[in-house]
Amino acid sequence: MTADLRLGLNLGYWQRDPFDATALVQAAERLGYDSVWTAEAYGSDAFTPLAWYGARTSRIRLGTSVVQLSARTPAATAMTAMTLDHLTGGRLLLGIGASGPQVVEGWYGVPFPRPLARTREYVEIMRKVWRRDEPVTHDGEHYPLPYPGGAGLGKPLKLITRPLRPDIPVYLGAEGPRNVALAAEIADGWLPLFTLPERIGEMYGPPLAGAAPGFDIAAMVMTLLTDDVRGALDTVKAMLTLYIGGMGAKGRNFHSDIVARMGYGEAAERIQALYLAGRRQEAFAAVPDELADGISLVGPAGRIRERLAAWRASPVTSLLVMGPRDEDSLRTIRDLVLG
Template identity: 30%
Template sequence: MTTGPRWGMTIPFYDRSLAASRDLIAELPGLGYTDAWSAEVNGVDGFVPLAMASEWAPQMRLGSAIVPVSTRGPGLLAMSAATLADLAPERFVLGIGASSPAIVERWNAGEFVKPFARTRDTLRFLRKALAGEKVGERYETFEVKGFKLERAPKIPPKIVLAALRPRMLRLAAEEADGAITNWLSPGDVRKVRAEVGEETELIARLFVCVSEDAAKVRELGRWMLASYLTVPVYAAFHDWLGRGEVLRPMHEAWAAGDRQAALKAIPDEVVDELIVHGDAATCRARIREYVRNGLNTPILAPIPGGEVPIAQAVRDLAPVEE
């Protein structure tokens, strides 16, 4: 079992449905994983996998990383969180965030307006609603009139924020219970940690490919990085982290519609910084480097493409004393 930092896993797994993930999710606690975290993009939603995992792996802490604040109404978000808090008392962590224009507007017919303010307002509303208060309040980005949970959780869940840059990171430290970040290197952790202080839980999803074929991993990694780092919030994040110039050729080619040139413009060292790869021992050592630099909760996301099947990678990446 792990001693010290938490050691999380993304559920369900990339190579199978939620229904087909049951046995492997149930295996996680025995392997030493402490946490199971969902995601919500265009696959499963953020809550159902956690509801199922609350039964399949009742020892684990469960978290959403993340559910967007602009694809559900505030009241519905509170109801979903209250349901999970009831199923997994003191084990559920609600991760919320601004998300992106593509997810909010193009896919969900919402409005991606004032993302910082909307996240802050939702956090403040949820604090009151999940504590069982009747909320009637005009916030900067929405107004709630007389909402009260029919059955508030006995113990309100912790709330953590998706945060990439100083303003949101400071909000997470000052008003939430932690910060979730993404697509960063072990060295980047120090810069992010400096914004939230030493007491704030810092959580990050780490994409891992158990493979010694570096060329194959880099080819796969370039596609993943291009799809993420061209999103404005991630582009700004990496500008802040200091990769603005090295990623400029990728951004220029992408903006010109030349996808192949954009992929070729991503240097090997950037892929190697942002995707954990190698044999299982090398990957575990890399993950522990993140932890040494200030990450409290790594959330592993084993990706297909390596020589090792996902199920075996999950087992091989489990925390061990080394």
């Protein structure tokens, strides 16, 4: 149970139209939000907007939710993280994730198999880079250092710059139980995308059992402050339609899998089948209202206040709200969560 939730603002990644959220981020900082987070898929990257916002703020922590492993080598991510952490006075929270085979193989042109093993090696190398104990070597299958081929001239190197923090916090974006268990074992926090607060303990209790004290479960939550509950639920349902139906292939969709583990297996199968058949409006209609309502916080302030009780009773330690786009909404949500 978490009586005192931390509050963050999750901006996600740019959609079709770029959005400079500087004013929103500055408002969140003034209002006492703990963190702001950016993401990437196959459009805007996560680090550049975060550097932009970091240069225009002084206190709010800066998180990536998430940067994709296949977009950069472990050393490149470690260098970027170290640089941004220095420039922002030690405010970076580095969230990483494996993404899925469609993006990894279709966009980055690298193989997807064995994401857990790749994630483990990735984090090991980054931490070696930041510690600067010695020149970095790694004999893993996925990221061997030095590279055992090519010109044959590779040599172990040590980061030139001394990191501001040799222990930059690492979060994992994870959905499957084994990936969540890996986060509990090797990371400082977990970034769940879809969360039913009433069931998260039941679903992930064993995988989270090995987490160290202070492990942060930072749940991303669509939060829409409005009197139009029906319209807000439809917004959440539209997002779920895309993720369950279109973010992955038939038989390999991690978002559909997690919805099934929540108890909506039949609905998930139907949504995906309809979506892949091009019947997207029917797929939207097949998303259960109770699922959309369960993973989100939508409606007028009183309704959101009632729903927050379930989040406070869950293992979640941080709420990363997605959706607010004005200072008044940020203030009301702040008052509801931090009270």
